[in-house]
Amino acid sequence: MLNTASALARGPFFASGAWMTESLIDIAHVTHAYQTETGSVPVLNDLTLSCAEGTFTAVVGPSGCGKSTLTRLIAGLMIPDEGVVSLHGERVTSPRSTVGMAFQNPVLLEWRTILDNVLLPLEIVPNALSRKDREARAMDLLKLVGLEGFESKRPSELSGGMRQRASLCRAIVHRPEVLILDEPFGALDAFTREDLWQTMHNLRAEESFTCLLITHDLRESVFLADQVIVLSGRPATVQYTLDNPMSGPRSLDELYTPEAAEKLAILRHEIQVAQGREVA
Amino acid sequence: MRSLRKIWPPLAAILVFLVFWEWLVWVNGWPNYKMASPSDIWPAFWKFRWLFLEYGWQTLWRTVVGLLLAVVVGAGIGMIMGFSKTMRDALYPLLVGFNAIPKATVVPVIALMFVGAHDFNTILIAFMISFFPIAVSISIGLSTLEPEYRDILRSLGASNFTIFRKIALPKTLPEFFGALKVSVTLAFIGTNLMEIVEPHGRGLGHLFDSGKISADYPLMFAVLIALAVLGIVLFYVVVVLERIFAGWAERQET
Ligand SMILES: Nc1ncnc2c1ncn2[C@@H]1O[C@H](COP(=O)(O)OP(=O)(O)OP(=O)(O)O)[C@@H](O)[C@H]1O
Ligand SMILES: [Mg+2]
Numbered sequence: 001m002l003n004t005a006s007a008l009a010r011g012p013f014f015a016s017g018a019w020m021t022e023s024l025i026d027i028a029h030v031t032h033a034y035q036t037e038t039g040s041v042p043v044l045n046d047l048t049l050s051c052a053e054g055t056f057t058a059v060v061g062p063s064g065c066g067k068s069t070l071t072r073l074i075a076g077l078m079i080p081d082e083g084v085v086s087l088h089g090e091r092v093t094s095p096r097s098t099v100g101m102a103f104q105n106p107v108l109l110e111w112r113t114i115l116d117n118v119l120l121p122l123e124i125v126p127n128a129l130s131r132k133d134r135e136a137r138a139m140d141l142l143k144l145v146g147l148e149g150f151e152s153k154r155p156s157e158l159s160g161g162m163r164q165r166a167s168l169c170r171a172i173v174h175r176p177e178v179l180i181l182d183e184p185f186g187a188l189d190a191f192t193r194e195d196l197w198q199t200m201h202n203l204r205a206e207e208s209f210t211c212l213l214i215t216h217d218l219r220e221s222v223f224l225a226d227q228v229i230v231l232s233g234r235p236a237t238v239q240y241t242l243d244n245p246m247s248g249p250r251s252l253d254e255l256y257t258p259e260a261a262e263k264l265a266i267l268r269h270e271i272q273v274a275q276g277r278e279v280a
Numbered sequence: 281m282r283s284l285r286k287i288w289p290p291l292a293a294i295l296v297f298l299v300f301w302e303w304l305v306w307v308n309g310w311p312n313y314k315m316a317s318p319s320d321i322w323p324a325f326w327k328f329r330w331l332f333l334e335y336g337w338q339t340l341w342r343t344v345v346g347l348l349l350a351v352v353v354g355a356g357i358g359m360i361m362g363f364s365k366t367m368r369d370a371l372y373p374l375l376v377g378f379n380a381i382p383k384a385t386v387v388p389v390i391a392l393m394f395v396g397a398h399d400f401n402t403i404l405i406a407f408m409i410s411f412f413p414i415a416v417s418i419s420i421g422l423s424t425l426e427p428e429y430r431d432i433l434r435s436l437g438a439s440n441f442t443i444f445r446k447i448a449l450p451k452t453l454p455e456f457f458g459a460l461k462v463s464v465t466l467a468f469i470g471t472n473l474m475e476i477v478e479p480h481g482r483g484l485g486h487l488f489d490s491g492k493i494s495a496d497y498p499l500m501f502a503v504l505i506a507l508a509v510l511g512i513v514l515f516y517v518v519v520v521l522e523r524i525f526a527g528w529a530e531r532q533e534t
Contacts, residue, residue: 075435095437107428111450111528120446124436154528174436 024210025051025074025178030083031235032069043069044080045235051227056204056211056246058221060267061231061239062275067214070236071180074212075099087178097125100176100209104183106167108155114166115151118142121174141169144206145199161192165199172207179209186216194252197223201249218267219255228263230270240270316501324498325505331487332506339471339483340510342399346406347467351460353407354414361415362422362448379412387473398481402474409470410463417459421452454529457522464514472507484510 032044043066051057061067072078073085076095085092087099100121108117118138122129129137142151145165155163164184172179185193197220204211215221221228222244230240242263254260298318305317312320325332357375361368387405394401425448433443475485484503491499523530 072431075431077431077435095435097436099435101432101435103428103431105426105428107426107432109447109450111526120432121436123446124433124438124442170432 022053023050024053024088025049025057025212026084026086026089027070027074028084028086030073030080030085032066032073032078032080032082033235034069042235044073045237046083047231047237048083049229049238049241051210051212053210054208055226056213056224058213058215058225058228059231060215060218060221060228060271061236062233062271063216065231065234065274066236067231068182070231071101071182071212071214074178075101075180097121097174098177099180100171100174100178101180101182102164102167102171102184104186106155106160106163108163108166108170110155113152113154114142114147114158115139117155117166118169118173120170125174127174138169138173141173142166144202145169159192161188161196164188164196168196168199168203172203172209175207176209179211181211181213183214183216185220193217193220197252200224205249218264218271221267222260222263223250223252223255228267230267230274232274233276239274240266242267313495313497316498320498321502321505324496325502328487328499328502332484332502335482335484335487336506336510339475339485339507340514342402342483343406343467343471343510343514346403346470347410347463349403349407350411350414350463350467354411354459354463355418355456357411357415358418359422359444361419362452365423368419368423375412375415383409383470384473387477391474391478398478401478402471402481402483405474406467406470410467413459413462413466414456417455418452421455422448425451453526454522457518457526460518460522461515464518465511468507468511468514 027047027049030044030047031042033040033042035041047070049057059067059070069078073080074087074092076085076092076099079093087096108114109120112120115135115138118141119134122134122137139148139151142148145168147162147165147169150158150162150166155166158166168181168184171181185196188196201224213221213224222242226243226245228242228244229238230242231237232239244263302317302319305315308315310317316324357371361371383405386408390401390404394404429447429451430443433447438446471483472485472488475481475483476489478486481489484507488500488503491497491503
């Protein structure tokens with residue numbers, strides 16, 4: 001799956017609608033609970049959703065409803081009590097190297113340079129790349145997210161936004177099929193966050209991945225995603241799905257159109273329902 | 281040039297200290313059994329220079345071996361406690377209790393238990409007194425590893441060993457070296473306690489004891505100085521190792 005850096009597969013995601021057909025992530029009737037000392041905590045309840053190959057799905061929901069749990073199930077870090085999680089129709093029972101992850105905390109390794117941090121997955125995932133090809137691949141990504149010239153710096157020398165960019169590069173350096181982002185921009189200020197949205201668009205244009213983004217920011221979900229899924233309060237199930245297909249890279253201005261305002265209003269309402277403040 | 285500028289302030293401080301000491305003894309007219317002065321100590325040191333070399337070496341190697349043992353066992357216990365919460369809960373009280381026993385009381389017990397096994401006794405005490413900080417630091421370093429660090433590698437299918445090697449181990453190194461600096465000094469205390477207490481012992485501690493028996497006060501002071509010098513050397517060896525292996529954790533000077 002991993003080719004040399006020069007043979008980059010250019011993503012045709014904005015090209016046509018044909019890619020919408022095949023689903024890559026399938027979550028069918030998943031129910032899960034954590035066992036704690038004080039008893040069982042039900043977190044997910046009969047949750048079903050799917051993400052078509054090459055699409056971008058945003059998941060929003062009340063705090064603590066089980067979004068991170070969902071990401072851990074998809075990544076194979078946990079197995080659901082009931083139901084099936086599958087990638088490409090294949091049941092997920094353990095972690096697989098075709099997944100990339102990034103979190104709110106960039107978790108970069110302080111003792112490595114930015115370049116070596118980005119290279120980390122290539123040291124784990126079996127691949128036939130030479131050291132030179134790996135570095136070329138990492139450098140391409142760093143360039144793409146605007147970190148050219150910072151590759152030999154330590155994480156502590158970078159700003160929060162830059163660290164998050166590096167963390168994104170690390171999440172996709174091994175060309176994962178599935179990219180899981182758990183509130184990666186949650187800790188950033190509004191301006192930096194909007195910069196990173198742009199970066200996400202750039203990455204999507206160049207790389208081929210199917211993305212599942214957890215977020216608390218409704219504007220972010222409408223700006224980045226083809227489909228926005230609202231989860232109910234804990235135990236979470238899919239409460240609402242907003243179709244928001246993208247025909248090409250969006251500009252921030254589109255967030256201020258009447259259509260976008262309407263979508264945001266719907267989502268805001270759904271979230272309030274999910275929080276139990278309003279009746280559907 | 282830069283290293284010269286770094287080295288002269290501590291040297292100057294030592295010199296000032298020696299001059300002040302000499303002056304203090306001279307002004308108060310203290311006899312050498314009350315307080316020997318640097319000028320008394322040097323002749324004592326020179327007179328016994330071969331003994332100092334031989335015993336100094338004995339003290340040094342026993343301390344280092346005890347310390348290495350403490351690193352291996354301490355790291356082992358630290359890993360067990362760091363990775364398993366059950367083991368942490370189980371072992372912690374035991375470890376704390378063990379550490380709370382004043383080692384000065386253990387020394388005669390050990391000396392009696394293994395009569396005549398000088399090297400073994402000394403190394404054992406050096407080890408016992410110094411492994412605790414290492415075990416605790418490693419267990420804390422490992423148990424406070426944020427789960428995301430683990431998930432990053434685990435989601436790629438990395439084994440526990442790979443996660444330990446690539447993340448947990450390097451991340452714990454700064455804490456480990458911090459503890460090692462404490463342990464070096466402790467191990468040194470352990471070695472000397474045993475050397476002093478044991479009859480027909482060896483090492484600088486024994487030399488100190490001989491000084492006491494023959495009322496050679498300058499010799500006793502000379503031993504103290506020799507111990508201080510050895511302590512400084514060992515401590516800075518650890519500092520250099522820390523620079524090499526955990527230099528990234530040092531704060532940038534601004
Ligand atoms: N390891 C665990 N053991 C027990 N309970 C847990 C565990 N992890 C999470 N929970 C509980 O499960 C629920 C869902 O957690 P999860 O982290 O998936 O929520 P989330 O939607 O990601 O929350 P947030 O919006 O705060 O990120 C929470 O109530 C949490 O307290
Ligand atoms: Mg979460």
